[in-house]
Amino acid sequence: MGELAIVGGGIVGLATAMTWLESRPGTGVTVLETESQVGRHQSGHNSGVIHSGIYYRPGSEKALLCREGKSKLEAFCNEQKIPWEKCGKVVVATNRNEVESLERITERAQLNGVEFRRVTTDELRQLEPSVSGVDAIHVPETGIVDYRMVCDAIRGRIEELGGVVRLGCQVQRLEAEDSGVRLVGMDHTHSKQEFNLQARSAIVCAGLHSDTLIRQAQRSVSRSNAASADTKSDEVRVIPFRGEYYELRPERRGLCRNLIYPVPDPAFPFLGVHFTRMVDGNVECGPNAVLALAREGYRWRDIDVRYLQRTLGYSGFRRLVQKHWRKGLGEMDRSLRKSAFVSALQKLIPELQASDLVPARAGVRAQAVRANGELVDDFLFGSTPHVTHVLNAPSPAATASLAIARRVIEQHQNQNPSV
The missing domain is CATH 3.50.50.60 (FAD/NAD(P)-binding domain)
Structure with missing residues (x-):
């Protein structure tokens, strides 16, 4: 035994x-x-992001374990000679309505002990010349690695x-x-x-x-x-959400120097489409978040009818849909129409064009949902x-x-x- x-x-x-x-x-x-x-x-x-812990509710498991885990992961990578980089990221408010949410993020950053600084629009342009925003914070300790x-x-x-x-x-x-x-x-x-x-x-x-x-x-x-x-x-119940990515064509990777994130919706535990420079030099754009039609449903055609029936029959999923159906339709729209995906990315980088993007991989997130329809955060x-x-x-x-x-x-x- x-x-x-x-x-x-x-x-x-x-x-x-x-x-x-x-x-x-x-x-x-x-x-x-x-x-x-x-x-x-x-x-x-x-x-491939080594997260700083800036978003998470102070005192939560995510906040505490992210901070502890980050330092342990970096030490392990150094010990094992795994390439990684502390490249930093910007979190950008693209309009005045997002500034209040950005303020809440700075409060959490302070309570969680995350290194950050508020930057002016001029400083934002110095960090990420292609980005458009009305306010932003810079988080220099965020990193990247190949997991x-x-x-x-x-x-x-x-x-x-x-x-x-x-x-x-x-x-x-x-x-x-x-x-x-x-x-x-x-x-x-x-x-x-x-x-x-x-x-x-x-x-x-x-x-x-x-x-x-x-x-x-x-x-x-x-x-x-x-x-x-x-x-x-x-x-x-664990519900699978597929996140789909595009990546920038090699000649357009200069649009993103490091990591560019929007201000996330505080009511939704997904960070929104963002730009991520990978350790191999690629720049990924995404992900969205749509219901996967199978546990390992990496494509729309990956369908497990029996599992899908159980998911749709779960009271928690039905209540989740009732609460967030508008956001869910938006995520599906971005999945089915490249132009909608591009429009979401253009809020951060206005000069981005559909021709700059090529389809990349997808991932499936295992997200626990309570019977009352709440996403476990x-x-x-x-x-x-x-x-x-x-x-x-x-x-x-x-x-x-x-x-x-x-x-x-x-x-x-x-x-x-x-x-």
């Missing part, structure tokens, strides 16, 4: 395995990942410390036992044979599948044990016997991953004193 099983080979699962092994080398940790590589989904399809490289480096460190990363292993059931937990699933590397793995405990970092696994785990325990389980997860954790579950870990989870790992392990030990 292994010491610890971790479900999910994204950056949070990998960081958790590495953090555990660094204090307990050789204790028998196995990471189970469905795909043939680590970091294939949210971790490898994000914008796929980070995931690969963490995997290497796990194996150095005696851990095992098993690829192609899809966990389908978690069965609590007196002595620990049994993980049952399909091994896609061996002609889809079923596998059984026993461990003293488990941590689930399954992203888009996290709500499915905790509900299955709750059903599998006895009625007496279920009463002691953390049932906050009953209130949430913080990291969220839950538990079942012998198992700790990461239920909501959207952006800035990649930045915060090493701090999330510390936080999850502490909760796991508190709830499982014998591990």
Whole structure:
């Protein structure tokens, strides 16, 4: 029987395995990942930003863990010689109606300990000559990195410390036992044979599948044990939102020197379309946020009818649509019409033309939604016997991953004193 099983080979699962092994080398940790590589989904399809923590509610898990995780991530990249850059970003109010929201961001920045400064329009033009705005702040400590490289480096460190990363292993059931937990699933590397793995405990970092696994785990325990389980997860369902990107043609990359962000809508946990210079020199533009029609729905034609029916039938999703249908239609419009996407980007860079953009990749964000229709705006954790579950870990989870790992392990030990 292994010491610890971790479900999910994204950056949070990998960081958790590495953090555990660094204090307990050789204790028998196995990471189970469905795909043939680590970091294939949210971790490898994000914008590559090392976030400062400027946006998040002071005292929230996001605010605290982003700040802690940022410094740990930068140190890890330096140690592993992973290329990264502290390039800075500007957050731009494009009209007077956004200035009040920009003020709220500066208040949060001060409370969260983020380095920033308010800049004049002339200073904004010096930082980003192509940008148009009436007010802005500059955040010099924001950075960029390739998170796929980070995931690969963490995997290497796990194996150095005696851990095992098993690829192609899809966990389908978690069965609590007196002595620990049994993980049952399909091994896609061996002609889809079923596998059984026993461990003293488990941590689930399954992203888009996290709500499915905790509900299955709750059903599998006895009625007496279920009463002691953390049932906050009953209130949430993970909804997949696809974010689509364009990128600037090489000859037009000069339109964006570093990172250019709009003032986000405080009622919506998405940051709006923005410009991001990547560590390889590409400049990405986006993303929007539309409902994905499958868990891993990276394209409109990726449709899982059964999953879509469950999503549309969820009361929380229907209430979410009632609250935000106008914004949702706008996001769909930008997805279906390039001209609408360009118009949104032109608020920041007016001289941008549709011919400057070429289609790029897409990502799918796992976003927890409560039964009352509220988008969960913080990291969220839950538990079942012998198992700790990461239920909501959207952006800035990649930045915060090493701090999330510390936080999850502490909760796991508190709830499982014998591990």
